[in-house]
Amino acid sequence: MESYKLGDYEHRMIAAIYDAALNSTKWRAVLADICQHIDADEASLLFFDGQHMQRNFVITAFNLDNDKFVAEHLKDEAEKIKLLFKGSPSGKVFTANEIAANTGISYEDYVGEPTKINERKELQVRVGIPLLLGEIICAAMGFHCFHNSAALSKNAIEFIELLSPHLVRAMQIHNHISVLIAENNSLLESIERANLAVLFLDTNLRITYTSKEAQKTLANHPALKINSHQRLQAFIHQEQLNLETLLTEFLRHGFQANLLATDGISLPLQHPDKTHPLKLCFIPLNKAGVILNNDVPCLAIFLTDPERKRFISPVYLQQAYKLTVTEAQLAQLILQGLTIADISALRRTSLETIRWQIKQIMQKTQTHSQAELTRLLMLLSNDFNNSMPLNDLADTSFQ
Template sequence: MAEASSRHKLSKLIGSIYDCALDPGRWEYALTGIRDALDAQTAVLHLNDLSQDRLLMYRTVGIEPYWLEQQAKHIREIHARLIEDLLTWPSLEVPHVLSRNVSQTYLETSRYFQECLKPQGLVDVMSFFLMHTPTRLVGFAVARHERQGIITEREIALGKLLLPHVRRSLMISNMLDISTIERARMAEALDALTCAVVLANERGAILHANRSARHMLLSGGPIQDVHGILQAKIPSASKELHNAIILAAGDEGSIGNTGLAIRLTEPDLPPIFARVLPMVSGDLRASLEPAAVAAVFIGNAPDEHDAADMLATAFGLTLAETRVLASLLAGHTLAETAASLRIANATTKTHLDNIFEKTGVSRQAELMRLVMQIVPPAGQPVP
């Protein structure tokens, strides 16, 4: 019974996170759930301007206004530490835990820790990096009070489980014109969007396609209507899309990274990706179409140069590796990349191997998937 209750609470929490994709005003509610699930004192969702030492977005729960003012005074130290850590960070899937990744020597001399965290009784902070560019950082974090103790493996594991759901919600929200949704009635919201959106039931049957999606279906785009069932033209993409919809129809907590970035086009064509948003739980999403279990959002890949720069910053790529990556993201082969950069084929292969090692992938398809997981779509600003 306790296990079933725990699963129900987790499903409800993930549902609240996905509701934020369509209504960012719900983040405080979702953050409260994240904080409580991780047995923490505070939780924040932040967008940092690293170049100007500013906070562009800061949704918080559990922090008194006085301490928010004090924290703002230490933003330069916070950013300097974040930039230093990100240069050597192994993966954006790995959380940064104060008690594990920052030395006691640093904490003893840190004005931020000594003047802001310590007086509040906060002893540990766990941060997740959602998206990272040379000048922007989006993440969420929780802090624990001394009565709760330091972060344990339980919280790290649960945080990792929540990470792809928070990232998916933010990325889909980033594709939408939220002001349009706020102005329109929810029943009309999808048709007001410029990106293609398809609502599907557990079989993949098309329940609703907005104007952009209908145009894509009728014009021979990367998706198709096969006897009322949504399919991709590429069989492998159709299989992943089908699997993501099945997971969305069941326990959306298990969807993880499945359906987060499904490439719908062949390697020699400009990349177009689909992202699947579960629709089963959450009163806001269910109000769009009660029979829908998934909403499929379809958009272009990010600009290859912007994407390469973002990965370079996140994973510490060299300038040469970044140039190779940008060429590959543009759809060029290794040979074409070598020719355009006027370097030997073997040198290009060495750069690619180094990129694989630094990013933790082993194939170019996995590299593109990683890009789509952490980089916003082309033409869409970071939220």
């Protein structure tokens, strides 16, 4: 088997992991797929919240009976995992030998005898991964092989390490989303908590919903406003005509998936008092989507104001998407709303070089346009009041 690289299969697996983060019933298929790929005989995933027991789950790839057994002793299992990985960073991939070397105690000494499948076959852990470790919340994943069988290969460990930061992120998403579900929050409340600047438009292109973050963005950047008829109005007349044309075309064809792959879905709006334009990114909503105030929204518009700084951890980008230091810095500039020309001037680099670097970022993040990349970065980012000045990002040495 050749050394693992982040190819089509890995990207499909990463997509499946994030899908499972939103729907825990899909984890079993993910675990089974990983087991088949790395030649493991079993995999297990445990999530435990000591305060909200309804959020807890344990899932194995194949052994349903073991699910029931562990579920009955979930609190004890979670405590054992906390002891086992105490002080370890989330996402660190431990082999059984590394666990024993770090703790002086074997995994089996913590969790008991190997899991029996039948009278002749039993499983032993070969890899353990702490995903979330806290006083109240705990999550971990393990991969197992039959007793006396060969250890997982070096390539298998490497593959798991590629997936590990995404598994951690998936558990963080599950932790956040399941809290919202547990508290019976609506979709709109979820949007508000995520601090997304989002507008919803109905089939008449009237605004049916404006998030609080979108209200702040519109108040800060006068290139766009909502008029008395609840329609969008650009400050510059020609840009208003462009906006109306785009929205009309989008209403006719916006449900075609291929339209999302064009840069035309990202629209900048200028204002004479602002250095950088307000960016609009358009996403079609399912025709049978969420109903707000008896209006059916058909279009979501994400607003990006470069002056409202947002930040995404470069370390996370490097771990999760294998970006280089340079690419992670460039992603931050894209998130700030800078154009290719802006970035080229700021970094004193040619336009061709910047385009090539952005193409590399899009390939690694599996996005197909700069607009789609910007949306991804927005969803992964947080507001950052004291963000690094742009000149610092330009002058930072990179590899």
